[in-house]
Amino acid sequence: MAATKFLKTVLALLAAAFWSGAAAAQDTVKIGLILPMTGQQASTGRQIDAAARLFMQQNGNKVAGKTIELILKDDTGTPDVSKRIAQELIVNDKVAFLAGFGLTPIALAVAPLATQAKVPEVVMAAGTATITEASPYIARTSFTLPQATVPMADWALKNGIKKVVTLVSNYGPGLDAEKAFSEHITKGGGTVLDNLKVPLANPDFSPFLQKVADLKPDALFVFVPSGSGALFMKQFLERGLDKSGVRLICTGDVTDDDQLNGMGDVALGVVSSHHYSAAHDSPENKEFVQAFEKANNNMRPNFMAVGGYDGMRLIYDALKKTNGATDGDALLAAMKGMSWMSPRGPISIDPATRDIIQNIYIRKVEKKDGALYNVEFETVPNVKDPVKAAK
Numbered sequence: 109m110a111a112t113k114f115l116k117t118v119l120a121l122l123a124a125a126f127w128s129g130a131a132a133a134q135d136t137v138k139i140g141l142i143l144p145m146t147g148q149q150a151s152t153g154r155q156i157d158a159a160a161r162l163f164m165q166q167n168g169n170k171v172a173g174k175t176i177e178l179i180l181k182d183d184t185g186t187p188d189v190s191k192r193i194a195q196e197l198i199v200n201d202k203v204a205f206l207a208g209f210g211l212t213p214i215a216l217a218v219a220p221l222a223t224q225a226k227v228p229e230v231v232m233a234a235g236t237a238t239i240t241e242a243s244p245y246i247a248r249t250s251f252t253l254p255q256a257t258v259p260m261a262d263w264a265l266k267n268g269i270k271k272v273v274t275l276v277s278n279y280g281p282g283l284d285a286e287k288a289f290s291e292h293i294t295k296g297g298g299t300v301l302d303n304l305k306v307p308l309a310n311p312d313f314s315p316f317l318q319k320v321a322d323l324k325p326d327a328l329f330v331f332v333p334s335g336s337g338a339l340f341m342k343q344f345l346e347r348g349l350d351k352s353g354v355r356l357i358c359t360g361d362v363t364d365d366d367q368l369n370g371m372g373d374v375a376l377g378v379v380s381s382h383h384y385s386a387a388h389d390s391p392e393n394k395e396f397v398q399a400f401e402k403a404n405n406n407m408r409p410n411f412m413a414v415g416g417y418d419g420m421r422l423i424y425d426a427l428k429k430t431n432g433a434t435d436g437d438a439l440l441a442a443m444k445g446m447s448w449m450s451p452r453g454p455i456s457i458d459p460a461t462r463d464i465i466q467n468i469y470i471r472k473v474e475k476k477d478g479a480l481y482n483v484e485f486e487t488v489p490n491v492k493d494p495v496k497a498a499k
């Protein structure tokens with residue numbers, strides 16, 4: 109008798125444990141954050157991870173009655189690793205969202221899994237225009253290279269730059285930037301003397317910079333991904349290009365806030381176009397920069413951080429709209445057309461393309477209180493990705 113009673117108690121306890129476990133699982137919404145925390149792109153991982161944590165610290169971990177759990181995985185910047193991690197996150201952890209994606213090949217490698225599992229893929233970093241077309245479950249809070257580049261070409265034309273050379277990292281976003289810049293400046297009456305392409309991995313810019321010195325263009329237009337700008341600037345200085353009369357213009361990936369202050373005075377006066385500067389003059393940004401620096405040992409947020417911060421906002425607001433439901437189609441429907449005030453300025457998710465619409469700013473590197481910043485001096489409002497807009 110006592111044994112039966114004991115057995116019944118054990119069974120009752122087991123059942124209770126099972127049900128509370130199941131309920132807890134249902135009440136938790138997991139976000140798989142896939143980032144390069146090591147390797148050449150580690151600064152992107154560090155920035156986005158810090159921004160996602162800041163967002164959760166400021167907004168809590170409860171949305172529509174659900175508990176949000178962030179699962180961070182290091183993909184080392186390698187597409188095969190990201191793919192395996194994404195598979196595990198979907199199958200074992202049952203994540204409701206995949207987020208992060210520090211490089212274009214990674215966002216593309218995971219896209220078929222997002223489609224198959226109907227899990228939203230929130231692209232917080234990668235910038236090749238076509239990424240959002242790789243899956244109907246992708247939405248983007250970073251930017252596209254053509255979006256950032258066309259305003260740079262417009263500025264160059266307006267400022268008497270006629271002969272140019274382009275120098276880009278030889279993969280998706282670099283090729284997008286090269287094409288957008290070259291086509292636009294040619295249409296406006298400019299001439300492209302050469303299109304130089306530098307390997308993405310362990311780049312050595314010196315032989316390419318020698319070529320630029322020989323060609324003597326009015327300006328050199330550059331794209332290298334976040335994390336490579338400091339090396340580029342060092343070699344630009346070493347080759348004496350700063351004194352050659354060739355004007356340096358670029359996307360803001362080169363004068364990245366994560367590295368800018370360490371580049372030294374060679375960066376002073378460099379004009380770039382981009383969607384975010386830590387010096388952006390708005391109350392929302394002042395609050396963001398202050399909170400980010402406070403939570404991260406004075407690390408200055410860069411454009412990757414703001415992509416991560418807004419990506420979390422997109423996830424939280426989509427969940428609010430679905431009342432906590434994690435059906436992928438419902439979440440994507442909720443994301444389409446969403447708009448809010450970001451630290452970078454007003455942004456929205458284009459309902460037609462799931463890509464971001466945002467201001468692009470023309471900026472110049474200046475010293476403020478002894479530190480280097482990209483100071484914005486012109487705004488091109490509400491820019492859509494021009495590649496998809498032309499389709």
Ligand code: PHB
Binds near residue numbers: 361
């Ligand atoms: C990309 O791989 O798409 C990428 C990475 C870093 C950037 C921009 C684009 O700064």
